[in-house]
Amino acid sequence: MTGGRVPTVRHKAEATSHHHQPGISFRPTRKSDFADTVQQQVKHRRRQPASMNGVCNQSMVTGVTDFQRFNGFAEHPAESKKAMGQRALDTSRKESEDESKLPALEAAYVTILRGLGENTDRQGLLKTPLRAAKAMQFLTKGYHETVYDILNDAIFDENHEEMVIVKDIDMFSLCEHHLVPFFGKVHIGYIPSKKVVGLSKLARVVEIYSRRLQVQERLTKQIAMAISEALQPIGVAVVIEAAHMCMVMRGVQKMNSRTVTSAMLGMFRDDPKTREEFLALTKNK
Amino acid sequence: MERSNPGQLSQNEKAVGSARDTSVNGHLLEGVVKVRGRTAGSVGVPAETSAQPSSVMESWKEERTRSVEDNEMSLPSLAAAYNTILRGLGEDPQRQGLLKTPWRAATAMQYFTKGYQEKIIDILNDAIFDEDHDEMVIVKDIDMFSMCEHHLVPIFGKVHIGYLPNKRVLGLSKLARIVEIYSRRLQVQERLTKQIAVAITEALQPAGVGVVVEATHMCMVMRGVQKMNSKTVTSTMLGVFREDPKTRDEFLTLIRS
Numbered sequence: 001m002t003g004g005r006v007p008t009v010r011h012k013a014e015a016t017s018h019h020h021q022p023g024i025s026f027r028p029t030r031k032s033d034f035a036d037t038v039q040q041q042v043k044h045r046r047r048q049p050a051s052m053n054g055v056c057n058q059s060m061v062t063g064v065t066d067f068q069r070f071n072g073f074a075e076h077p078a079e080s081k082k083a084m085g086q087r088a089l090d091t092s093r094k095e096s097e098d099e100s101k102l103p104a105l106e107a108a109y110v111t112i113l114r115g116l117g118e119n120t121d122r123q124g125l126l127k128t129p130l131r132a133a134k135a136m137q138f139l140t141k142g143y144h145e146t147v148y149d150i151l152n153d154a155i156f157d158e159n160h161e162e163m164v165i166v167k168d169i170d171m172f173s174l175c176e177h178h179l180v181p182f183f184g185k186v187h188i189g190y191i192p193s194k195k196v197v198g199l200s201k202l203a204r205v206v207e208i209y210s211r212r213l214q215v216q217e218r219l220t221k222q223i224a225m226a227i228s229e230a231l232q233p234i235g236v237a238v239v240i241e242a243a244h245m246c247m248v249m250r251g252v253q254k255m256n257s258r259t260v261t262s263a264m265l266g267m268f269r270d271d272p273k274t275r276e277e278f279l280a281l282t283k284n285k
Numbered sequence: 286m287e288r289s290n291p292g293q294l295s296q297n298e299k300a301v302g303s304a305r306d307t308s309v310n311g312h313l314l315e316g317v318v319k320v321r322g323r324t325a326g327s328v329g330v331p332a333e334t335s336a337q338p339s340s341v342m343e344s345w346k347e348e349r350t351r352s353v354e355d356n357e358m359s360l361p362s363l364a365a366a367y368n369t370i371l372r373g374l375g376e377d378p379q380r381q382g383l384l385k386t387p388w389r390a391a392t393a394m395q396y397f398t399k400g401y402q403e404k405i406i407d408i409l410n411d412a413i414f415d416e417d418h419d420e421m422v423i424v425k426d427i428d429m430f431s432m433c434e435h436h437l438v439p440i441f442g443k444v445h446i447g448y449l450p451n452k453r454v455l456g457l458s459k460l461a462r463i464v465e466i467y468s469r470r471l472q473v474q475e476r477l478t479k480q481i482a483v484a485i486t487e488a489l490q491p492a493g494v495g496v497v498v499e500a501t502h503m504c505m506v507m508r509g510v511q512k513m514n515s516k517t518v519t520s521t522m523l524g525v526f527r528e529d530p531k532t533r534d535e536f537l538t539l540i541r542s
Contacts, residue, residue: 093375105373108366109437115359115366115391116398117351118471124434125471132437133373138508140374172507176382179367179390181439181503213376213383245439249430250396 093143105133139174139181142211147226150208154198155231163274165189166202167282175246176213184242184258186210187282190227191234191267191274202227216242216261224263235267237278351401363391397432397439400469408466409488412456419492421532423447424460425540433504434471442500442516444468445540448485449492449525449532455485474500474519482521493524495536 109129113120120126167187175182186206209222224238239262248255268275367387371378378387425445433440444464448455467480482496497520506513526533 101373105370108369108373111366112363112391112394112437113471115363116394116471117355117359117401118398124473128435128437128471131435133370135436135438135504135508136370136374140376143375170513177386177389178393179370179386180393181507183507213371213374213386215382245441246393249439249441250393255428 093140095141095144098137101137102130102133105136106130109133138211139172140212142208145208147205147208147230150204151197151201151226151230154201155195156198157194158192158196159194160192160196161234163189163191163278163281164196164199165278165281166199168284169203169206171206171210171219171240171242173210173212173214173216173219173242175244176215178246178250179213180244180246180249182214182216182242182244182246182259184240186223187237187239188223188227189237189268189278189282190231193232193234195231195233197227197231216240216244216259220261220263224265228265233266235269235271235274236263236265237268237275238263239279239282350404353402356395356402360388360391360395363394364388367391396469397430398470400466403466405463405466405484405488408462409455409459412459413488414454414456415452416450416454417452418450418454419452421447421449421536421539422454422457423536423539424457427461427464429464429468429477429498429500431468431470431472431474431477431500433502434473436504436508437471438503438507440472440474440500440502440504442498444481445497445499446481446485446495447526447536447540448489448494451490451492453489453491455489460485474498474502474517478519478521482523486523491524493522493526493529493532495523495526495533496521497537497540 106129109132110120113125113128118125120129165187166189167185169186169188170183171186172181172183174180188202188206205223205226209219209226220238220240224236227233227238228236239260241258241260243258247253247257264275268278364387367390368378371383371386376383378384423445424447425443427444427446429440429442429444431440432438446460446464463481463484467477467484478496478498481498482494485491485494485496497518499516499518501516505511505515522533526536
């Protein structure tokens with residue numbers, strides 16, 4: 001494999017090989033990187049229904065189809081209708097239900113305020129339970145949406161096979177261990193294979209996955225897998241650099257520390273030069 | 286919950302010169318404080334009109350604070366509340382990543398409000414020294430982390446403190462500890478600034494105190510208007526810092542450099 005881009009020969013070869021294989025791999029006879037990692041993770045057949053966010057956890061992913069189903073994609077066109085019907089079931093939270101959940105959240109916040117020793121009748125705290133409940137719902141609004149809803153309209157056929165990068169996407173998420181924010185920047189790059197996606201949709205994918213209770217590693221992987229599933233590109237790269245308030249405000253209290261995670265799929269994983277180009281282009285001076 | 290220790294200084298600050306019963310640490314005895322309009326310039330110079338130091342120190346001694354035992358006792362109910370919240374948000378509290386989250390989140394929240402556990406008098410009493418120094422003393426770039434009392438979302442930023450001593454100086458780290466006590470609470474940035482300034486004034490009776498707080502509010506950055514780069518700056522100038530523009534200028538220049 002040379003350091004250059006994928007030659008057009010590959011597409012002809014792919015046409016004759018497994019048609020449903022995601023077009024990430026360079027060599028048509030080898031299973032794609034994506035399928036590899038997922039198959040390796042198939043240890044248990046146990047599936048947890050409400051674990052919308054646990055799909056990329058090591059023990060949870062039970063196959064490519066499960067991931068696709070949770071995100072609304074169908075592996076085969078015949079399943080697409082079923083997928084559409086399932087789409088309604090795929091989000092663990094509906095936007096219309098948020099209102100009805102508010103009283104329970106408010107009561108919980110009143111308990112918390114009292115448990116901290118605060119006086120919930122003082123002027124500044126009178127409506128705090130309601131505001132905090134709404135804020136928390138906003139900060140976890142990623143559970144409302146699936147990637148399918150967002151991406152499906154904005155995928156275009158375009159004969160472009162050079163790297164596309166969207167960088168410095170501000171990201172705000174909640175640490176699932178302490179319920180404290182972590183925030184930073186996301187850089188996404190992909191090499192399209194006949195299909196490009198609207199640029200703001202990349203930022204929307206980040207929004208969907210980050211507005212949840214998250215772990216930074218899982219967030220990175222979910223973004224990368226969503227893009228690769230939707231577009232079947234030649235390669236996807238996602239780098240996240242974030243500051244974790246759970247480390248800055250409490251615990252070790254290291255103010256200036258940053259956590260960097262990355263996910264490289266396809267060409268970005270196989271070819272070091274491609275990866276270097278992406279990292280050089282996303283480096284901030 | 287008879288613990289009335291929350292930061293009542295929003296009403297208290299106007300009355301700090303007049304109501305001798307109210308302690309500067311923000312404990313409010315209901316009904317004692319006269320609530321005046323909340324205008325910036327309405328507080329007279331506390332250095333002159335404040336209660337005598339002894340009575341202030343005594344009222345500081347009477348503060349009721351949250352104790353470590355209180356923390357332990359309220360932990361289960363806090364954890365249960367967080368469990369409710371997780372369910373209400375549509376998450377599955379039984380999945381591996383969330384199993385101990387209610388306890389961790391409750392402990393974290395108690396840490397973020399640990400300012401209620403501490404008393405000013407414990408921190409300051411030992412570190413006030415008589416020193417014949419009457420030039421400005423500044424401690425700047427003190428990292429501050431607080432919680433917005435309206436949305437329960439973090440606020441963080443920097444605090445710059447300057448004061449002109451009047452025969453008494455304070456241990457430098459005690460200034461940072463004062464910031465810690467008042468910021469680790471459910472706060473409003475205006476009140477935080479004022480509480481820090483008033484605490485230093487009450488402890489030292491300096492010629493003047495200036496406090497500038499520059500902070501980013503996550504409630505504005507992560508939600509609502511979502512303005513990433515906005516900062517809120519509040520300041521309190523007491524004594525000479527308020528009256529003499531040159532002193533104030535010197536302070537503001539030195540914290541900017």
